[in-house]
Amino acid sequence: MKEFVEYPDSxxxxxxxADRLTAELGEALRGNDRATFCVPGGxxxxxxxxxxxxxxxxxxxxxxxxxxxxxxExxxxxSNTALLKRKLLVSKASEANLIPLFKNGMAAEDAMESLxxxxxxxxxxxxxxxxxxxDMHTASLFPGADNLMAALDADAPLLMPMRAEGAGEPRITLTAPVLNDALNKHVVITGAEKRAALERALKLPPEEAPISAVLSGATVHWAE
Incomplete structure (x- = not known):
C-alpha cells in the first residue's frame, strides 16, 4: 500500500x-491522445x-x-453497466467512451476473447x-471463486469469468495483472467493518484476501 488517507467524513x-481522479485523468490526457478510467460498480x-x-x-x-x-442484461x-450510465456517463461525462464487459445472448466464457x-x-x-x-474481495476476485487463482496469476489473461458463492450471478472481471499495471491506483472504502477487513487483508495471502493482490502502489481512501 502506497498511502492510507483517512477523512473526517464520507x-x-x-x-x-473526485477532484483527485479528475486531475489524474487530465494529466494522463496531457501526455497521451486518450486515457482509460477503470471504475467499480455498486x-x-x-x-x-x-x-x-x-x-x-x-x-x-x-x-x-x-x-x-x-x-x-x-x-x-x-447491471453495473446500467448504473454507470446513470451515474457517471451523464452531463459533461456523457461524451466519454464505454468499453463493454457484456455481450447479449452469450455465456460469459464464450465472450471473453471478443471483449x-x-x-x-x-x-x-x-x-x-x-x-x-x-469479505476482502475486489472487482470480482472473490475468496473461494472458481477461477480466482488463475485470475491472480502473473500470466492471467486480461479478463476472466468468475463464479463464487457470495457473488450471486456469474461475473466477468479484469484480472490482477491488468489492475496492477494501472498507472494511478486508488481503493475507496467506508465504515469500520471494511477498515477492519483491510487490516486483516494486509496479513493474509491473496487467495484468502484478494484485495491484498492489488494493494501494491495503491492509495487507500477511508471514511467512517
Whole structure:
C-alpha cells in the first residue's frame, strides 16, 4: 500500500477523491491522445461519479471500463453497466467512451476473447478506482471463486469469468495483472467493518484476501 488517507467524513472523501481522479485523468490526457478510467460498480462510488460527471475534461478522449460486471442484461437492476450510465456517463461525462464487459445472448466464457480484444488497445489503465467488500474481495476476485487463482496469476489473461458463492450471478472481471499495471491506483472504502477487513487483508495471502493482490502502489481512501 502506497498511502492510507483517512477523512473526517464520507462526503469530504467523495469530493476530494473526485477532484483527485479528475486531475489524474487530465494529466494522463496531457501526455497521451486518450486515457482509460477503470471504475467499480455498486453504490459506493456513486457520489464520486456525481461530482466527476460535471467536471470539465476532454471526456471524448476518456475510455471508461468497469473493474467487473455481473453477467446480466442491462435492463437488470443488478447491471453495473446500467448504473454507470446513470451515474457517471451523464452531463459533461456523457461524451466519454464505454468499453463493454457484456455481450447479449452469450455465456460469459464464450465472450471473453471478443471483449478482451475491445479492452486491450486501452491498456494500461490510466486511473483505477477499486472498491472492496467486507469479505476482502475486489472487482470480482472473490475468496473461494472458481477461477480466482488463475485470475491472480502473473500470466492471467486480461479478463476472466468468475463464479463464487457470495457473488450471486456469474461475473466477468479484469484480472490482477491488468489492475496492477494501472498507472494511478486508488481503493475507496467506508465504515469500520471494511477498515477492519483491510487490516486483516494486509496479513493474509491473496487467495484468502484478494484485495491484498492489488494493494501494491495503491492509495487507500477511508471514511467512517
Amino acid at each position: 462526503e469530504l472523501m467523495m469530493l476530494d477523491l 453504490t459506493t462510488p456513486g457520489p464520486i461519479f456525481d461530482v466527476m460527471s460535471e467536471q470539465s475534461l476532454e471526456w471524448d478522449r476518456v475510455f471508461v471500463v468497469l473493474n467487473d460486471e455481473r453477467w446480466v 442491462e435492463d437488470s437492476p443488478r 478482451a480484444e475491445g479492452l486491450e488497445p486501452h491498456l494500461p489503465i490510466s486511473v483505477l478506482l477499486l472498491g472492496m467488500g467486507a
